Amino acid sequence: MARRIRRTLGPLDLRSQAILRAVIEEYVTTAQPVGSVALVERYGLGVSSATVRNILAELEMAGLLTHPHTSAGRVPTDAGYRFFVESIADTVPLPAVEQLMIRHQFGQVEFASEHWFRLAATTLAGLTRAAGIATPAKPRAAHIRRVDLVAVNERMASLILVLREGAIKQAAVTLDEADVVDQAMLNRVAGLLNERFTDLTAVQAESRLAALSDDDHLERVARRVGERIVRVLREYDGAAVEEVFSDGLLNVMEAPEFAQSDKLRQVFSALENRVYLGELVGSVAATGRIHVFIGAENRPAEMHDVSLVLAPYGRRGRAIGVVGVLGPTRMSYPQAIGTVRFVSGLMNELVDHLYA
Amino acid sequence: MARRIRRTLGPLDLRSQAILRAVIEEYVTTAQPVGSVALVERYGLGVSSATVRNILAELEMAGLLTHPHTSAGRVPTDAGYRFFVESIADTVPLPAVEQLMIRHQFGQVEFASEHWFRLAATTLAGLTRAAGIATPAKPRAAHIRRVDLVAVNERMASLILVLREGAIKQAAVTLDEADVVDQAMLNRVAGLLNERFTDLTAVQAESRLAALSDDDHLERVARRVGERIVRVLREYDGAAVEEVFSDGLLNVMEAPEFAQSDKLRQVFSALENRVYLGELVGSVAATGRIHVFIGAENRPAEMHDVSLVLAPYGRRGRAIGVVGVLGPTRMSYPQAIGTVRFVSGLMNELVDHLYA
DNA sequence: GTTAGCACTCTCACCTATCGAGTGCTAACG
DNA sequence: CGTTAGCACTCGATAGGTGAGAGTGCTAAC
Numbered sequence: 001m002a003r004r005i006r007r008t009l010g011p012l013d014l015r016s017q018a019i020l021r022a023v024i025e026e027y028v029t030t031a032q033p034v035g036s037v038a039l040v041e042r043y044g045l046g047v048s049s050a051t052v053r054n055i056l057a058e059l060e061m062a063g064l065l066t067h068p069h070t071s072a073g074r075v076p077t078d079a080g081y082r083f084f085v086e087s088i089a090d091t092v093p094l095p096a097v098e099q100l101m102i103r104h105q106f107g108q109v110e111f112a113s114e115h116w117f118r119l120a121a122t123t124l125a126g127l128t129r130a131a132g133i134a135t136p137a138k139p140r141a142a143h144i145r146r147v148d149l150v151a152v153n154e155r156m157a158s159l160i161l162v163l164r165e166g167a168i169k170q171a172a173v174t175l176d177e178a179d180v181v182d183q184a185m186l187n188r189v190a191g192l193l194n195e196r197f198t199d200l201t202a203v204q205a206e207s208r209l210a211a212l213s214d215d216d217h218l219e220r221v222a223r224r225v226g227e228r229i230v231r232v233l234r235e236y237d238g239a240a241v242e243e244v245f246s247d248g249l250l251n252v253m254e255a256p257e258f259a260q261s262d263k264l265r266q267v268f269s270a271l272e273n274r275v276y277l278g279e280l281v282g283s284v285a286a287t288g289r290i291h292v293f294i295g296a297e298n299r300p301a302e303m304h305d306v307s308l309v310l311a312p313y314g315r316r317g318r319a320i321g322v323v324g325v326l327g328p329t330r331m332s333y334p335q336a337i338g339t340v341r342f343v344s345g346l347m348n349e350l351v352d353h354l355y356a
Numbered sequence: 357m358a359r360r361i362r363r364t365l366g367p368l369d370l371r372s373q374a375i376l377r378a379v380i381e382e383y384v385t386t387a388q389p390v391g392s393v394a395l396v397e398r399y400g401l402g403v404s405s406a407t408v409r410n411i412l413a414e415l416e417m418a419g420l421l422t423h424p425h426t427s428a429g430r431v432p433t434d435a436g437y438r439f440f441v442e443s444i445a446d447t448v449p450l451p452a453v454e455q456l457m458i459r460h461q462f463g464q465v466e467f468a469s470e471h472w473f474r475l476a477a478t479t480l481a482g483l484t485r486a487a488g489i490a491t492p493a494k495p496r497a498a499h500i501r502r503v504d505l506v507a508v509n510e511r512m513a514s515l516i517l518v519l520r521e522g523a524i525k526q527a528a529v530t531l532d533e534a535d536v537v538d539q540a541m542l543n544r545v546a547g548l549l550n551e552r553f554t555d556l557t558a559v560q561a562e563s564r565l566a567a568l569s570d571d572d573h574l575e576r577v578a579r580r581v582g583e584r585i586v587r588v589l590r591e592y593d594g595a596a597v598e599e600v601f602s603d604g605l606l607n608v609m610e611a612p613e614f615a616q617s618d619k620l621r622q623v624f625s626a627l628e629n630r631v632y633l634g635e636l637v638g639s640v641a642a643t644g645r646i647h648v649f650i651g652a653e654n655r656p657a658e659m660h661d662v663s664l665v666l667a668p669y670g671r672r673g674r675a676i677g678v679v680g681v682l683g684p685t686r687m688s689y690p691q692a693i694g695t696v697r698f699v700s701g702l703m704n705e706l707v708d709h710l711y712a
Numbered sequence: 713g714t715t716a717g718c719a720c721t722c723t724c725a726c727c728t729a730t731c732g733a734g735t736g737c738t739a740a741c742g
Numbered sequence: 743c744g745t746t747a748g749c750a751c752t753c754g755a756t757a758g759g760t761g762a763g764a765g766t767g768c769t770a771a772c
Contacts, residue, residue: 035734048746053735071734071753114526148504150518152710160518162506168516168524170470191543250628253621261617265609272606354508391765404715409766427722427765715772720765727760734752741746 012062017087019045019055020064024076024084028332031256033073078295081307081329085292091338098127099342106346114167116350118245120323120343125248127339129255130327131271133246135281137314137321137351139165141201141237147193149173149186149225157186159225161232164199165319166354169236173228179221189222197226202233241278246271246326255328257305266302271326276300285312285320290337290344295329305329309336313347323347368418373443375401375411376420380432380440384688387612389429434651437663437685441648447694454483455698462702470523472706474601476679476699481604483695485611486683487627489602491637493670493677493707495521497557497593503549505529505542505581513542515584520555521675522710525592529584535577545578553582558589597634602627602682611684613661622658627682632656641668641676646693646700651685661685665692669703679703 012020022043026034036049036056045052056074059065064080076084094102102123109115117134124132143164150158152172161169175181181189197205205226212223236242249268258264271277276299284291293308310324323344325336368376378399382390392405392412401408412430415421420436432440450458458479465471473490480488499520506514508528517525531537537545553561561582568579592598605624614620627633632655640647649664666680679700681692 033734037734049734050736050746050748051744054745057736067735069753070736071732071751073734146504146506146516148502148516148518150502158518160502160504160516160524162504162514162516168526170524187547250621250624253617253624259617261609261615261620264617264620265606268606268609389765393765405765406715406717406767407713410714413767423766425722426767427720427763429765713772715770717769717771718767719769720767722766723762723764725760725762727758729756729758731754731756733754736749736751738748738750739746740748742744 012083015047016055016059019052020059020076020080021084021087023056023059023065023074024080027074027076028330031330033068033075035073038073076330078297078329081294081333082297085294085333085337088334088337090334091341092332092334093338094127094342102127102343102346106350116347117321117323118247120347121245121247124323124325124339124343125251127343128325128327128331128336129251130325130331130336131246131248131252132323132325133244133271133277133308133310134323135241135244135321136167137165137319137347138239138242139163139237139319140317141203142167142233144197144200144205144229144233147190147197147225147229149190151181151183151186154180154182157181157225159228159232161229163236167236169232171228171232173225175221175224179217179224181221185218185221188218189225192218192222193225193229197229202230202237205233206230241274241281244271244274244277244281252306252327255330257328257330263305267306267326270300270303270306273300273302276303280308280310281322284310284322284324285314288312288316290341292333292337307331307333309333309340311340311344313344314351319351321347368439371403372411372415375408376415376432376436377440377443379412379415379421379430380436383432384686387686389424389431391429394429432686434653434685437650437689438653441650441689441693444690444693446690447697448688448690449694450483450698458483458699458702462706472703473677473679474603476703477601477603480679480681480695480699481607483699484681484683484687484692485607486681486687486692487602487604487608488679488681489600489627489633489664489666490679491597491600491677492523493521493675493703494595494598495519495593495675496673497559498523498589500553500556500561500585500589503546503553503581503585505546507537507539507542510536510538513537513581515581515588517585517588519592523592525588527584527588529581531577531580535573535580537577541574541577544574545581548574548578549581549585553585558586558593561589562586597630597637600627600630600633600637608662608683611686613684613686619661623662623682626656626659626662629656629658632659636664636666637678640666640678640680641670644668644672646697648689648693663687663689665689665696667696667700669700670707675707677703 022039023034036052039052040049056065064077064083065074066077068075106119109119114136117136121132121134145164146162148160152158155175157173159171159173196208209223209226212219214220252258252267253264290311295307296304305328306326307329308324308326310322312320312322314320324340378395379390392408395401395408396405412421420433420439421430422433424431462475465475470492473492477488477490501520502518504516508514511531513529515527515529552564565579565582568575570576608614608623609620646667651663652660662682663685664680664682666678668676668678670676680696
């Protein structure tokens with residue numbers, strides 16, 4: 001479908017802008033194409049329906065509105081939403097009461113960054129009528145904070161690796177025939193590793209492995225474990241996005257535009273499209289601003305009916321994650337942006353606190 | 357809707373049973389009400405359609421089949437499926453090739469029981485055309501295996517608690533003004549706790565807290581941390597089911613009976629109905645057998661169109677979890693049961709291995 | 713007990729007519 | 743020249759009507 005795109009956003013007189021805004025506002029609430037009469041009735045525009053009709057036609061020419069069919073009202077295009085989003089200076093901030101409630105909720109949860117991002121998604125889902133999505137804060141290169149070893153049997157140990165960035169990783173370590181160990185021995189190994197490997201990245205840790213002697217039993221086991229640690233770190237660093245958590249899909253299901261279940265299926269496969277989400281997350285994280293992706297601006301075809309409002313959180317250069325919402329293109333952008341802004345700000349505070 | 361339920365399952369001659377089976381088999385594959393002619397054509401029954409019609413009428417009298425309307429074919433009732441499920445001695449075992457593939461997949465994943473149950477759900481979703489669901493193996497009373505402490509700042513530490521049952525819990529510990537600590541001190545505290553608290557449950561650990569002196573700095577901090585440990589254990593033990601993970605909802609969406617999205621919404625809210633799922637998990641875990649819950653046998657109204665096939669895994673008296681599938685009532689029970697049996701068996705092996 | 717034959721029922725798909733919301737155009741107005 | 747009233751026109755949505763087809767239930771014969 002060829003779609004005319006307005007080339008310059010600038011020259012659109014105030015009245016036209018107001019009418020565009022009115023159309024979007026009306027359409028967002030009713031989900032019905034909006035006609036000229038309804039507009040003059042419900043929004044005190046001070047002009048007749050005929051005038052509005054002329055302007056609607058202009059806006060359609062400009063590619064900001066469409067017609068489902070001749071005798072129907074107007075519906076915003078993706079470009080229309082885009083123009084609208086660009087033009088709104090003031091987003092709707094979250095009411096103070098809700099802000100407090102949310103802060104309280106975050107206080108309740110276990111002190112672990114691993115849990116925050118899920119809560120963020122759930123919170124966003126509850127506040128907007130859309131699905132909340134969030135990723136954990138993931139570092140470029142993770143740093144070892146702490147190593148712990150638990151004996152499973154004589155030749156196997158469970159490695160617990162705490163990262164400076166907050167995550168905990170678990171892995172099994174299998175030892176050579178010759179290197180039978182008990183818990184006491186593992187404690188000594190962990191002690192050695194904590195002493196020499198704390199605050200190192202995968203690369204740094206690897207270079208220090210060479211210093212471990214092959215003759216000494218203790219050091220030999222430590223090397224073995226160290227190798228495993230490096231592998232775990234590598235794997236973690238390599239993953240583009242560890243996890244994309246989403247909640248509140250039921251909200252999206254309730255939107256009338258997803259009444260036929262095949263549309264809905266698209267939304268779901270969109271959310272399972274971790275690759276694309278991962279890409280987005282990466283690009284959003286790189287900039288530090290709130291990003292809005294409207295309908296067909298999303299590359300995958302199955303996301304042409306949904307919009308994303310995403311914001312990064314965390315510390316640049318350290319760990320960075322993304323929170324946001326996914327809803328129908330017909331969503332209340334001011335509200336969504338305001339809410340996402342608040343939650344990402346809150347997550348920033350939390351991460352700061354974690355590193356303080 | 358009043359529904360006649362067959363009182364005795366016993367006296368139903370073999371031919372009638374065969375026809376019931378045929379109706380179910382046909383309906384499961386076509387999703388269409390099945391008529392007498394189609395039955396004699398596709399299943400070599402050796403009788404005419406008129407005879408089949410008589411038997412169908414009998415089966416309907418018995419409450420095992422229904423009519424959507426007069427001129428439509430027959431559809432199994434929940435009671436019909438129930439009779440069928442009771443009567444199948446041999447479920448469909450998983451092909452050896454697939455068994456191997458799955459074992460391989462489980463081998464690939466991080467050696468951590470925390471991950472297995474998710475993989476189980478994903479696997480089940482892939483094998484059956486239904487949603488896979490699984491809960492982590494949760495103990496009645498968790499045992500401490502290992503305590504580790506990481507300094508956050510002078511007055512705060514991050515507690516990492518490894519449980520004998522495989523889970524890892526993380527929590528923050530705040531210390532009194534007087535008890536400023538550094539990492540070295542925390543190491544000593546952790547050492548002390550590991551020495552005295554390993555293999556204890558919440559109750560046992562609490563009783564030993566009293567033995568810690570108030571005068572000694574080390575023991576005072578240890579007590580503080582110990583109290584936090586007990587709280588964490590309590591919380592964990594108290595949770596009925598920690599998490600119900602599900603995957604493959606897209607499979608369910610594809611079933612024609614969920615073409616209208618409101619039916620689908622029901623399925624989703626059913627899955628978010630953690631309370632009921634938790635109850636089920638509890639009752640299934642208690643028995644040790646595979647359980648099948650068909651349609652209206654599920655108490656919540658929103659689950660009247662779906663069936664559950666659940667099986668427990670783990671060690672009785674120790675940690676127990678549940679794996680299974682959720683699909684439309686019109687699902688292939690032999691296949692589902694066979695698959696769930698295999699996966700729960702596999703999980704058993706894995707848990708055994710963990711405790712060995 | 714089984715079967716052929718047949719009338720009967722009910723849904724589904726298709727067609728048609730009607731209704732009404734909303735546009736787009738034209739001509740008049742300030 | 744922008745604005746407005748008036749009006750013909752378009753087109754989807756809804757309702758009513760019809761025919762085809764699938765499948766039953768009954769009866770009478772085997």
